[in-house]
Amino acid sequence: MINIKGLSFIYNDTKEPALNNINIQINEGEFVGIAGPTGAGKSTLTLCLNGVIPHFLHGDFYGEVKVDGKDTVDNGCAKIAYSVGSVFQDPEAQIVSTGVEDEIAFGLENLNIPRIEIAQRIKESLEMTGISELRHYSTSQLSGGQKQRVAIASAIALRPKILVLDEPTSELDPKGSLDIFNTLRRLNQEYNITIVVVEQKIQLLSEYCSRLVIMEKGNILLDGATRSVLADQETLQRIGVSAPPVTRLAYMLKKQGLYQGEFPINVDEAHLMVSKVLHEKCK
């Protein structure tokens, strides 16, 4: 679904590569989280997936990026938008219309989709994101989390196979952040949309993503199943990515020889781990 080979990118007027020989393959239906310290190249990578790089942001581009079989150099952003929907940090900056319905119709009208089909797609994308009740709202009435879900609905109205999100919860409170990730889970599980999300809140990534990619200085440092990536505490600590509290607790227990099992990645699993440790101790 996403195939990146030898991708390096240096922004104009800079010396250091923002991306440095990235190789990654993401298969259909994966839910991939990307994390890493500031300046790691996470946003640059998302911009390479939706074609903004190289078509709008210029620099030295090396290697190959293919999304849904389309090479992003040979296909413009409009063509790529049929395969890759994009959602950015700030919902305010993405929303251009005064009404929810108009907002979702906006991208479709630009692509000359027939009116009757636009109506169908508005209904469908509102249902998919669980916000049908907001259809006739004015966008100024919406909370940050609702705006971000309208942005997601607008992106999926083009029926992309891949949804790329760059820190979609950065402006949101914990409830709004959970709503977004629950929406993403639904799009992934029920509609088989491949999700690639850059997110600082590692706890959210650990609960929702099946695969984690950790970047640093333009490189992919770790890439694998969420549990195994989070188990590499030394690397995460070294680059300043703080693992979820449950994983840190497991790490401490393992270091002291009190726990030998798998790393927990959510509260339920941590609960089981603590019960096991206590059981052993009380024997």
Ligand SMILES: Nc1ncnc2c1ncn2[C@@H]1O[C@H](COP(=O)(O)OP(=O)(O)OP(=O)(O)O)[C@@H](O)[C@H]1O
């Ligand atoms: N438009 C730009 N022009 C020049 N350099 C840029 C531009 N955007 C990003 N960079 C540089 O590219 C490198 C990677 O930046 P990028 O924003 O992709 O990292 P990031 O991991 O998303 O960081 P953050 O978490 O702070 O958003 C950084 O050194 C940054 O300064």
